[in-house]
Amino acid sequence: MTTQTPQKSPLDYFPTEDEYQRLLDKRTRRGTAVRITFLLMLAVAVVGLGILLYTIIDDSFGIVAVVNENEPEDILAAYGYDPTVTVLSDLNKEQLVEVLAGSISSGVGRRLEREQRFFADRLVFESQAKWDEVCASDEPPSGCGGGVRSKADVVALVEERVIAPDIIDASRLTASIFNPQRFKDKVEADFLTNPDRYEDYTFDQVRFQWRAWFSWKFITSPASDKPEIAGVRTAVLGSIWLVAITVLFAVPVGVGAAIYLEEFAKPTRINDFIQTNINNLAGVPSIIYGMLGLAVLVRVLEPITSGSLFGDGAPNGRTILSAGLTLGLLTLPVVIISSQEAIRAVPNSLRQAGMGLGATKWQTVRSQVLPVAIPGILTGTILAVARAIGETAPLILVGAAGFITVSPSGPFSQFTALPIQIFQWTSLPQEEWRHLAAAASLVLLVLLLSLNAVAVLLRNRYSRRLT
Amino acid sequence: MTDTPDATVVTPPTTVPNPGSGAAESGTSSAQGTGVIETENMDVFYGDFKAVADVTMKFAFNEISALIGPSGCGKSTVLRALNRMNDLIPSARVDGEVRYHGANIYDPSVDPVEIRRRIGMVFQKPNPFPKSIYDNIAWGAKINGFKGSKSDMRDLVQGALEQAALWDEVKDKLTESGLSLSGGQQQRLCIARAIATQPDVILMDEPCSALDPIATLRIEELMLELKENYSIIIVTHNMQQAARVSGKTAFFNVELDTTGQRTGYLVEFSPTDELFTSPRMKATEDYITGRFG
Incomplete structure (x- = not known):
């Protein structure tokens, strides 16, 4: 809408219809460009957070290379179970305590028993006389207060003390899912090139199993100098x-x-x-x-x-x-x-x-x-x-x-x-x-x-x- | 306090002397006897800026007095000086006297909290508390030491809502938020809230400026009913409103001094029909005939 009059009207200072359309396009484009820039900035922030979370989760789960001091299969076989179809927790509590007693020193056993008894009706590591004496002292240990270790507790003890896994290497989550063989090859290569590194273990003893570093057990366990059992x-x-x-x-x-x-x-x-x-x-x-x-x-x-x-x-x-x-x-x-x-x-x-x-x-x-x-x-x-x-x-x-x-x-x-x-x-x-x-x-x-x-x-x- | 919902007895304040002492005849007022509130040579300052100069007027009992005038003439400032609401502005200062039942409310011994409980206020924009309708009204009584039982409080709430002509509309939803009401209802809720603390003066600062004509009409009818029991002072931009509801009208004008400061002053304070039909001052006539403002 342009009017050509000798006298300038306010309208003359505004762009012509064509100019206006061009300007409008330019303004719209600029708005779009700014919007996309801001979106990219948001994307940077989201990607950054995503990478952070990915790194943490990637490290929190994965396949580990473990060497056990005693293999659970051997323990099961010793009790006449078929190791291919049974697991440790299929043993009954008496058997589990027996396994435990066979592996740990009597001193450690007494300490565990004083923490909490294994059975309500009998003592495993402590004599009755000594137990009564300890419980009558000024500061009786927590085991005197009653309560019996659950079977799950005993299973955990057997896993920790008898099987006593030693993690010698660990892999990340994504690597464990997409290329587990590479990790196994790497551990094997390590054994070949650097046999001293793993003390007296041989590669045949190494087992590969999944491990969730982030687990309920991790949250409820106290700190330890053994990474296998350390918690927060x-x-x-x-x-x-x-x-x-x-x-x-x-x-x-x-x-x-x-x-x-x-x-x-x-x-x-x-x-x-x-x-x-x-x-x-x-x-x-x-x-x-x-x-x-x-x-x-x-x-x-x-x-x-x-x-x-x-x-x-x-x-x-x-x-x-x-x-x-x-x-x-x-x-x-x-x-x-x-x-x-x-x-x-x-x-x-x-x-x-x-x-x-x-x-x-x-x-x-x-x-x-x-x-x-x-x-x-x-x-x-x-x-x-x-x-x-x-x-x-x-x-x-x-x-x-x-x-x-x-x-x-x-x-x-x-x-x-x-x-x-x-x-x-x-x-x-x-x-x-x-x-x-x-x-x-x-x-x-x-x-x-x-x-x-x-x-x-x-x-x-x-x-x-x-x- | 009151047991019956419609009891609206105004208890004269005990801590202020009886009316009569020191009531000065004001120059522009033609009222006889003493008023519920009287100002004498009142100046209001914001810092060094004099907003209103030399206001002397007398507000009568059980009457609606209207304050009108162009924007910036200080009518709201005058209104807020009457119950010491200006104290909330740190730089505000009042010179001269404002007497309530004959006692100067700016006397150092006077607690402004008590003044505001006796002289209630309704604001320009409806400002109910973000609480239930019931609590909106009960709160004022509670904080002022209401001693009655729960049912006494219910009666008080109902009475205040009835006086504010809101009871029928809200009696089934007293627990709902005050903010859920319409603008006009909110303003009547604010009036009910002011009534519930048993004041004897209600100041209204352009109470209808945010409302539509129908809600405005309802508030005006309400004011006329409330006049029986309360003295009402209203600031309004709407001259028709002043003419419709008020018994006396004060016209304020504003003058520029040499430094460009705008200071408001009282032009005249006359019975409303007189002011609108035969104003004594030229400035009033110019304003009400629409020649300026």
């Missing part, structure tokens, strides 16, 4: 304790500080200064918090963090409490900032409505502002806690134990945590530990996802209640 129970419990202390410390303190800053603080210079510093603290590297935790919580506040102030406690301040509070401090600025954002997002009209009815500031905040802000506060807390659960550096400084088989029993226990355990295992040279580290990473991811799921459920419940 202590690390998982340590991480759960740490998260609990972190949340208990950082959420009330952080939300309280955020409420004060948003609702009560006047915009004075001091408050501005505090606000700026909180924002800066959120960006401080976590190792700095570790140094803070070491200097203040572990050293200065040792009487409190070791528990010695409250009776008997740990020998030093390198406890779950110190580490949890360190992670809490690390998390605090993020919790404060995200809670502030959530509180700020609550429409002012609700505050006015509350105050207009003759409510005090706190009544209004408590009943009208906070319920609306809680979903946002929870979202920020989820992110902050997710960061804390994966932190390694501050825990190393505060003194997480690298190898610990005793489960933490309270805030004053020594501890290890999943990231520490993963870090430890990845630094060991043998192939098996790398698979364990991958499986532990998977456990960490699962733990993280389930904690997040709980928080998201909570958040959704609150959001639903509001609308």
Whole structure:
């Protein structure tokens, strides 16, 4: 639509119909190009995450090359079973205990029995007199409390102590599925080229079997120096304790500080200064918090963090409490900032409505502002806690134990945590530990996802209640 | 508190002196005796900026008073100064006096929380709490120390909803969210909520500006009913509305000072029929005849 008039009309400054069509095409193309670019960026992120997950899962399962000290077939054959159709758990409990007793030293047997009895009606390794004496002592072992080992438990013991598998090499999941022969050839070649490497084993003894490094047994077993039986129970419990202390410390303190800053603080210079510093603290590297935790919580506040102030406690301040509070401090600025954002997002009209009815500031905040802000506060807390659960550096400084088989029993226990355990295992040279580290990473991811799921459920419940 | 749903007895505040003391005759007001709220030489500042200058007026008991005027003339500011809602803005400051039942509400000894419970407020945009309809109304009573039983509270809620002409529409869904109602219903819910704390003045800040004509009509009818028991002060952009509901109307105008600051001031405060038929001031006449604003 062009009109040729001597006098310029506003329309003359706009493109002609043809020009406009060209321009429009160009604009549309540019929009499409930008959209595709953003899609590619998203794809990069998704592919990155996918590769990460693939690597972890790939290492967590696969075929392993095992040499057994005793072959299960031999054990079965000794009891007259046909090894081709029966498995170890087809033996009855008496037979299994007999197999066990035949292989382990009487000292180990007594220790196992004191942990938990094999049979309710008789003792296997211990004499009745000695048993009564031990149980009458000041600190009776756990076996005196009753309870009998289950058959599955005995099977596990036989597998661990009698069959005593030694994993000499391991393969990854995809390689195990698509080309298992290559792994077998590689192990055989290793035996040929480097016979000293496998001590007194021969290739004929090697068995190839599937192994899930990531399994329920892995999660429930304590740490061990044998990769065949090592698990992450202590690390998982340590991480759960740490998260609990972190949340208990950082959420009330952080939300309280955020409420004060948003609702009560006047915009004075001091408050501005505090606000700026909180924002800066959120960006401080976590190792700095570790140094803070070491200097203040572990050293200065040792009487409190070791528990010695409250009776008997740990020998030093390198406890779950110190580490949890360190992670809490690390998390605090993020919790404060995200809670502030959530509180700020609550429409002012609700505050006015509350105050207009003759409510005090706190009544209004408590009943009208906070319920609306809680979903946002929870979202920020989820992110902050997710960061804390994966932190390694501050825990190393505060003194997480690298190898610990005793489960933490309270805030004053020594501890290890999943990231520490993963870090430890990845630094060991043998192939098996790398698979364990991958499986532990998977456990960490699962733990993280389930904690997040709980928080998201909570958040959704609150959001639903509001609308 | 009240046991019967329709009991709307206004209890005079105990902590404020009886009406009569220090009631000054205002220059532009023609009312006799004392009013429920009186302002004297009231200035409202936001920081250094003087938003409203020298307002002296007297609001009568059980009457609807309307505040009209062009945008930016400070009528909402004046309204919010009457129950200390301006306190919520950190930079706001009020000079002069605002007397409620004869006592200055800006006296340092006065707690604004108590003032706001006596002088309720309905806002421009309906702002029910994101809670159930029942809780929307019960909350105000609860936080103000309602001592009655559960059934007393139910009666109070029902009474407030009946007074706000909303009961029949919501009696079957009291547990549903206040946000599920339509705009007009939400605004009546807000009025019911304000009534439930037993105030004796209700301030309304353009209560119908977000509503359609039918909802507006309902609110206006409601105001006329409420007038029997409450003193109502309403800010409105709608001159017809002021003419329809109010007994007295105040016209505010705005003037530019030499630095370009806009300061509102009261032009005249007269009985509504007088103001619309024979305004005393030229500025009022220009405004109501549509010559500006």
